[in-house]
Amino acid sequence: MISSRPGTTDLTETLLAGKGISLDAQTDNGWSALFFAVDKGDVASAELLLRAGADPHLNDTNGLTVLDVAIANGHTAVYQLLRKHIQRAVIEGKVLDSSLCAQTPDTMPVELVQTPEVMLQRQEVKHLVKKSREKAEKALNRFDPKYGYSALMWAKNEEIVSLLLQAGANTDLQNKWGDSLLMMAAREGKTAIVSNLVKAGAALDLQNERGESVLMMAVSWWWDNPFIFPLLLKAGANTDLQNERGDSVLILATREGRTEVIPQLVKAGAALDLQDNWGNTALMMAAKEGGNNIVSLLLKAGANPDLRNIDKATALIMAVEEGRTRIVSMLVKAGAALDGQNKRGDSAVILATVYRHLPILRELVRAGADLTVIPGGADS
Numbered sequence: 001m002i003s004s005r006p007g008t009t010d011l012t013e014t015l016l017a018g019k020g021i022s023l024d025a026q027t028d029n030g031w032s033a034l035f036f037a038v039d040k041g042d043v044a045s046a047e048l049l050l051r052a053g054a055d056p057h058l059n060d061t062n063g064l065t066v067l068d069v070a071i072a073n074g075h076t077a078v079y080q081l082l083r084k085h086i087q088r089a090v091i092e093g094k095v096l097d098s099s100l101c102a103q104t105p106d107t108m109p110v111e112l113v114q115t116p117e118v119m120l121q122r123q124e125v126k127h128l129v130k131k132s133r134e135k136a137e138k139a140l141n142r143f144d145p146k147y148g149y150s151a152l153m154w155a156k157n158e159e160i161v162s163l164l165l166q167a168g169a170n171t172d173l174q175n176k177w178g179d180s181l182l183m184m185a186a187r188e189g190k191t192a193i194v195s196n197l198v199k200a201g202a203a204l205d206l207q208n209e210r211g212e213s214v215l216m217m218a219v220s221w222w223w224d225n226p227f228i229f230p231l232l233l234k235a236g237a238n239t240d241l242q243n244e245r246g247d248s249v250l251i252l253a254t255r256e257g258r259t260e261v262i263p264q265l266v267k268a269g270a271a272l273d274l275q276d277n278w279g280n281t282a283l284m285m286a287a288k289e290g291g292n293n294i295v296s297l298l299l300k301a302g303a304n305p306d307l308r309n310i311d312k313a314t315a316l317i318m319a320v321e322e323g324r325t326r327i328v329s330m331l332v333k334a335g336a337a338l339d340g341q342n343k344r345g346d347s348a349v350i351l352a353t354v355y356r357h358l359p360i361l362r363e364l365v366r367a368g369a370d371l372t373v374i375p376g377g378a379d380s
Contacts, residue, residue: 212243
């Protein structure tokens with residue numbers, strides 16, 4: 001096989017001058033010399049191979065083409081070279097109906113018609129436009145068989161994503177795990193790509209196989225890029241979707257301690273009292289974990305302090321059990337029910353007594369908690 005590794009351009013040129021060279025010989029994984037040149041971003045070798053007649057629409061054993069490899073590696077210069085080569089071939093009528101045109105995601109009619117060096121008759125233009133649109137759509141939105149990625153998902157930089165979007169790539173395809181490109185970009189902290197996808201009309205409320213939405217991912221990966229979350233929120237992403245655990249974005253943010261996003265969620269009108277699969281609300285989690293600021297914010301926004309989880313525990317019972325004196329005080333002032341009992345029959349007073357949380361016990365007594373509640377007599 002012809003060598004096409006970086007720094008071997010002269011060797012490639014010498015080999016091409018020889019006789020009997022098979023430009024399109026493929027390895028066991030289906031890679032030709034052109035694949036290796038594109039994979040390494042070697043523009044010079046790729047150009048030599050293309051000029052010599054190397055086939056740019058071969059498929060490897062995974063069904064990928066050299067265009068897919070260029071996109072996956074973010075090799076913009078090689079990608080542009082392949083585009084120009086394929087565009088020229090289409091204009092010259094060499095591949096109008098061949099598989100090469102089908103493997104050309106962004107060979108779009110506008111670019112062809114605007115090429116000043118080529119004068120095309122009106123009927124030829126109409127035919128070319130029709131063929132290009134049909135085949136471009138098919139190529140842009142096909143998946144590789146291994147990961148279920150489209151060309152757009154393989155793209156690693158803003159420029160290539162932008163090119164594919166301009167060509168009409170479907171922004172809402174999902175891979176084998178249910179992730180869309182918007183989810184992947186949010187998880188990787190790529191603000192520019194997220195912004196481009198939002199502007200292109202990408203669906204904001206898709207969920208993957210775990211029920212995660214892009215807004216949830218922006219919360220979980222907040223520290224990598226804090227600008228993505230408000231961008232998605234402003235664009236209208238649904239705050240109240242729930243994942244397979246029953247977590248809403250607010251519950252997730254509370255559990256992970258993302259205090260920065262909670263005011264934004266409250267302002268956006270996120271549902272405050274959604275419960276996860278165990279019946280826990282954001283307020284319960286904040287009360288249990290000692291999130292004073294979060295508890296204060298949620299109570300002021302109108303969160304219900306008297307909801308119960310599957311153990312029949314309220315936010316107050318959970319706060320008392322953990323010895324959260326300040327949070328107990330906030331819940332009492334917010335009018336939380338004082339005498340509810342959990343599944344074991346423990347009330348807030350009983351728990352404060354058992355765990356010797358004397359400041360909390362005094363707070364509850366002052367507030368009028370019932371001291372005659374019988375342990376083990378769980379209420380309904």
